[in-house]
Amino acid sequence: MKPDSVIIELSPEFSVGAKQALQNTQLRRNMGKATQTIRAKRAAVVGEMHDWEALRDAGERIKADTMAHLDVYIEQLEQNISAAGGQVHWASTAAEANEIVKRLIQATESKHIIKVKSLTTDEIRLNEALEEAGITAIETDLAELIIQLAHEKSSHILVPAIHKNRSEIRELFQKAMNLPDLTDEPKELAAAARTFLREKFMTVKVATSGANFAIAETGSVCVVESEGNGRMCLTLPDVLITVMGIEKILPRWEDLGVFMQLLPRSSTGERMNPYTSIWTGVHPGDGPKEFHIVLLDNGRTQVLGDSVGRQTLHCIRCSACINICPVYERTGGHAYGSVYPGPIGAILTPQLVGTEHAASLPYASSLCGACYDVCPVKINIPEVLVHLRGRVVREKHTHVAGWLDPESIGMAGLAQVFGSRLSYEAAQSMGKLAQWPFVHEGYIENGPGPLGAWTAMRDLQAIPDQTFRQWWRERNVHDDNAQ
Amino acid sequence: MTTTRNRVLADIRKAITQGQRPDHQTHSFDVGGIVPQALSAEALVDMFAERVTEYKAWVGFCRMAGLSAAIAARLALAGSRYVIPADFPAAYLPQQEFVRDEQLSHDDIAAVDGVISLSALGIAQTGTIVLDAGVGQGRRVLTLLPDYHLCVVFAGTIVLTVPEAFTRLRASITERRAPLTFVSGPSATSDIELNRVEGVHGPRRLEVLIVDAPGH
Ligand code: SF4
Numbered sequence: 219m220k221p222d223s224v225i226i227e228l229s230p231e232f233s234v235g236a237k238q239a240l241q242n243t244q245l246r247r248n249m250g251k252a253t254q255t256i257r258a259k260r261a262a263v264v265g266e267m268h269d270w271e272a273l274r275d276a277g278e279r280i281k282a283d284t285m286a287h288l289d290v291y292i293e294q295l296e297q298n299i300s301a302a303g304g305q306v307h308w309a310s311t312a313a314e315a316n317e318i319v320k321r322l323i324q325a326t327e328s329k330h331i332i333k334v335k336s337l338t339t340d341e342i343r344l345n346e347a348l349e350e351a352g353i354t355a356i357e358t359d360l361a362e363l364i365i366q367l368a369h370e371k372s373s374h375i376l377v378p379a380i381h382k383n384r385s386e387i388r389e390l391f392q393k394a395m396n397l398p399d400l401t402d403e404p405k406e407l408a409a410a411a412r413t414f415l416r417e418k419f420m421t422v423k424v425a426t427s428g429a430n431f432a433i434a435e436t437g438s439v440c441v442v443e444s445e446g447n448g449r450m451c452l453t454l455p456d457v458l459i460t461v462m463g464i465e466k467i468l469p470r471w472e473d474l475g476v477f478m479q480l481l482p483r484s485s486t487g488e489r490m491n492p493y494t495s496i497w498t499g500v501h502p503g504d505g506p507k508e509f510h511i512v513l514l515d516n517g518r519t520q521v522l523g524d525s526v527g528r529q530t531l532h533c534i535r536c537s538a539c540i541n542i543c544p545v546y547e548r549t550g551g552h553a554y555g556s557v558y559p560g561p562i563g564a565i566l567t568p569q570l571v572g573t574e575h576a577a578s579l580p581y582a583s584s585l586c587g588a589c590y591d592v593c594p595v596k597i598n599i600p601e602v603l604v605h606l607r608g609r610v611v612r613e614k615h616t617h618v619a620g621w622l623d624p625e626s627i628g629m630a631g632l633a634q635v636f637g638s639r640l641s642y643e644a645a646q647s648m649g650k651l652a653q654w655p656f657v658h659e660g661y662i663e664n665g666p667g668p669l670g671a672w673t674a675m676r677d678l679q680a681i682p683d684q685t686f687r688q689w690w691r692e693r694n695v696h697d698d699n700a701q
Numbered sequence: 702m703t704t705t706r707n708r709v710l711a712d713i714r715k716a717i718t719q720g721q722r723p724d725h726q727t728h729s730f731d732v733g734g735i736v737p738q739a740l741s742a743e744a745l746v747d748m749f750a751e752r753v754t755e756y757k758a759w760v761g762f763c764r765m766a767g768l769s770a771a772i773a774a775r776l777a778l779a780g781s782r783y784v785i786p787a788d789f790p791a792a793y794l795p796q797q798e799f800v801r802d803e804q805l806s807h808d809d810i811a812a813v814d815g816v817i818s819l820s821a822l823g824i825a826q827t828g829t830i831v832l833d834a835g836v837g838q839g840r841r842v843l844t845l846l847p848d849y850h851l852c853v854v855f856a857g858t859i860v861l862t863v864p865e866a867f868t869r870l871r872a873s874i875t876e877r878r879a880p881l882t883f884v885s886g887p888s889a890t891s892d893i894e895l896n897r898v899e900g901v902h903g904p905r906r907l908e909v910l911i912v913d914a915p916g917h
Contacts, residue, residue: 252894289713302878308706360901361892384893404893408901415902420807436874446845446888446903453841454807464709471874475867478883482827486891489752490827490863493903494883495841501880504840515709523716 231578235553236545245381245550252380253547259487260538260592267483276476277595281532284467285522291434291467292513298437302499304509312342315514319344319426319459320351322510326457328353328424334441334451335359336428337535338461338514340557341570344426355426356418358447360411367394371552381550415447425451429462429511430534431477435470438498439511442481442491452495458506463514465522465531477534480594484536517570526605530565532595537562539589539599545582554582561589565602573609580606649681656680740861745825749859750911752828756886757899758907765914769795772817772851775908779849780814786839789817790917793837793853802843810842815849816904819917821873821881823859824866830854830909831866832882833873836917841880850904852884857915 239245264270284291296306309315323331331348333339333355345355357366361379365371367390368382379387388402395414400406427448431440439460441448452458468474474496482491500509521527540546540560551559556567556579564583568576580603589599635645656662662678740748750760763771773795776783784800800813810816819837820830830852832838837853844850860866873879888903899905 248894286717288717289710292710292713308709310705310709310712314705358902359892360890364892379892387893404896404898407893408890408898412901416811419902420811438874444888445890445901447901449841449845449882450902453845464713471871472864472867475864478867479863488885490824490829490883490885492756492885492887492889494881496874496881496883498874498878498880501834501840501878504834504880505842513709515712519709519712519716522713 232553232582235555236549239549239553248381248383249547249550253541256487256541260484263483263487263489273479274594274596277480280473280476281595284469285528285531291469292464294434295432295437295467299499299511302437304499304511307510307512309512310515312516315342315461315512316344316347318512320348322459323353323424326424330354330356330422331424331426332356332358332418332422332451334427334448335362337557338428338463339426358415358451360445363411364390419450419454423455424457425455426459427451429460429466431468431474432462432466433471433474434467436498438496440474440496442494444492446493449493449495453505455506457508459510461512461514464518481534481536484538484594521569527569527602529597530569530602532597533562534595536594538592542588542592545584561599565599568606573606574613577610580610643687646681646685653680745859745861746856746911749823749825749828753909756828758886758909760909762911765912768793768912771910775851782813784810784813784816784843786818786837786843789837802839807842811846813847815851816844816847817851818844819853822866822869823854824863825859825861827863827885829883829885834879841882845903848904849906851908853910853912855912855914855916
């Protein structure tokens, strides 16, 4: 798969993006406050569910079953949506999906669409594709609107404008909506967005959305939201086009009851989100007259075929792993250069676009495991990260140049050194000699050569005068004497 | 079209057979939160009321006989022109003019001061009201465009947990193919510095009238 077909708006490597982000103190302050607030809210509402672990198990089991029989469920879904008056389309790539959506919009002759925030349409870059065809997509989610007005990219899957504070938002709105007297009171800002978007909701005849879940058994599609812009887009227009990844399916109606407990508590830290819409095909006299759903593969079947990576498809995009991640908290979302940031982005993006196109992302983690603990469907993110790191290294080695890079040479050397006691001890004595110009009070703060990359972020403890092995040997000698 | 469909399906099948393919599982769903029998009927209603209030919605109680008077009292505070679903039971309404939804345009609906509707059920554990386009609930746009929503919930329809609600709602989907809307408080956003602000696009004011009756 080509990287341009998906997700990555490749900014440089993660480490480069991270370094830039870390220099922005405003960003770090916004991010720190935001992630702490949302973590505390989540912890409180998760804490009041005494069967939370059983719920997580159920979520994991349902998803594993879905993936194991995805062909059966997806055909069932197709059948039931068609029977209810909806039209089902299939797309194996982003380009195919965009083409389908574009044609459907062109058939209505509308030049505008209203849009519910959807990661999947971000992933396929629908807005850009439509723009080329002369169709303007209006984002209706408050945060997406902020991002769109600022001509920026989202930095969080749930709160895309998490990196913007209220005075920055006020400035944007003042200009875009021509409201010079607007204050930075959140209530007033929200009211301004309400007025601005109401007119669009009442006049634009086509909407696009993503989907949080779709039920194979009934053909129902579910969108979970807060502001009501979702309800507006799902009920007011004549034509509704939903783009959904094939992994969002749930087998049975009651399965949704499990996920409607897991998702709101994990994502916004609420017992329930303000609005959830569930519709089944076309409802005569109520809502859109035409309903289309585009079932999107775009790399997902590749992930499905990997026994370790497959669990990545269980993700319900709650963002709990992102909010808990100590790396994300400091760098923010843009450093990942991917529509999906944080721990989930670090495992999903490389699998969708191929590790060769996102080789630095599996390393954007300290493997602390906090993401695994909070994940409502128990995706073992560290396990997948390590698995992908292995893949990155193996891929490097398929190229001759890969064997010659300093890391590979270093690792090969280390393998030798660790391979025998004699060479290990010899290396320690050599190291002691070699390090002395760099040691300050027992630490190396600015290492030479490749060591510099390590010591740029952390100090390295110097090799002590007496190594553990020497101490152990001498200790044994003393003990022997004592006997 | 069909070729893409077949390609995606073939890719799925190939991917699935590469991994282990366990037998079809039937799942157990007794993951409901609190133990149901621990709550009396009153405690259930109280929990529902308390949790709806936490979303900054107004909650009131009345008996069946006092329903129309209670509605009249609330409406007097919010405005003068109200829309109701075409099949809203007349017996529940006070003596005043209402706009019945007989093919109203979106603009007509957006122009009223508020809407009154019944509901399918309430979920105590989460403070959620579910609308399923049943009697007195109307089409979805009706409870969406007006700025004020007065929603009547019958105490007998309140369940404790989310899974219980899903069990009850199965028939709405399979028998009537009804659209469902879950409402937990008035519309809200946390997009500005994560402060919850009530009232973005849906009704900015939600009021819930709990009627001491099994149902309508
Ligand atoms: S990986 Fe888990 S915690 Fe992270 S967004 Fe997905 S479901 Fe949520």
